[in-house]
Amino acid sequence: xxxxxxxxxxxxxxxxxxxxxxxxxxxxxxxxxxxxxxxxxxxxxxxxxxxxxxxxxxxxxxxxxxxxxxxxxxxxxxxxxxxxxxxxxxxxxxxxxxxxxxxxxxxxxxxxxxxxxxxxxxxxxxxxxxxxxxxxxxxxxxxxxxxxxxxxxxxxxxxxxxxxxxxxxxxxxxxxxxxxxxxxxxxxxxxxx
Numbered sequence: 001x002x003x004x005x006x007x008x009x010x011x012x013x014x015x016x017x018x019x020x021x022x023x024x025x026x027x028x029x030x031x032x033x034x035x036x037x038x039x040x041x042x043x044x045x046x047x048x049x050x051x052x053x054x055x056x057x058x059x060x061x062x063x064x065x066x067x068x069x070x071x072x073x074x075x076x077x078x079x080x081x082x083x084x085x086x087x088x089x090x091x092x093x094x095x096x097x098x099x100x101x102x103x104x105x106x107x108x109x110x111x112x113x114x115x116x117x118x119x120x121x122x123x124x125x126x127x128x129x130x131x132x133x134x135x136x137x138x139x140x141x142x143x144x145x146x147x148x149x150x151x152x153x154x155x156x157x158x159x160x161x162x163x164x165x166x167x168x169x170x171x172x173x174x175x176x177x178x179x180x181x182x183x184x185x186x187x188x189x190x191x192x193x
Contacts, residue, residue, distance in 0.1 A: 087104075088107070099120075109127055123145075132153070
């Protein structure tokens with residue numbers, strides 16, 4: 001009796017674990033980050049990875065949480081695997097940059113230029129991307145849930161069909177980009193959604 005009940009319970013538990021969906025980095029509900037090293041005086045400087053190769057491989061954690069990098073110039077930088085929460089990178093220039101697997105949550109990206117950037121498998125949950133430019137950028141596997149994308153330009157950005165459906169449901173997907181003049185919703189290509 002008791003042994004059979006234990007086997008049944010173990011079977012149910014293993015079935016429930018196997019049916020859980022796979023979740024990309026940064027999309028886990030309770031994702032715990034290590035403490036910020038405020039003693040590192042160079043922590044808030046942008047530096048391109050020489051070993052990253054868009055795989056987020058670095059010799060140490062690339063932590064830019066709570067940094068003020070407004071107006072930063074980082075054209076072509078490899079910032080793969082970067083962690084940004086409560087970070088101000090408004091009006092930054094990230095043209096041709098790499099943000100693969102970036103944890104970019106609850107940050108200010110207003111007016112930031114990501115033209116031709118690779119921003120795949122990243123998460124912008126809760127971030128402000130008002131007026132951002134993603135022209136011709138790669139955004140496959142990137143999460144915009146809870147992000148403010150009003151006035152953003154996604155012209156010719158590469159989005160997977162699942163990513164497109166999700167982005168088209170974002171209630172802030174409206175307006176016109178103040179720099180390019182592109183209609184936000186039209187630039188994403190939400191016609192059929």
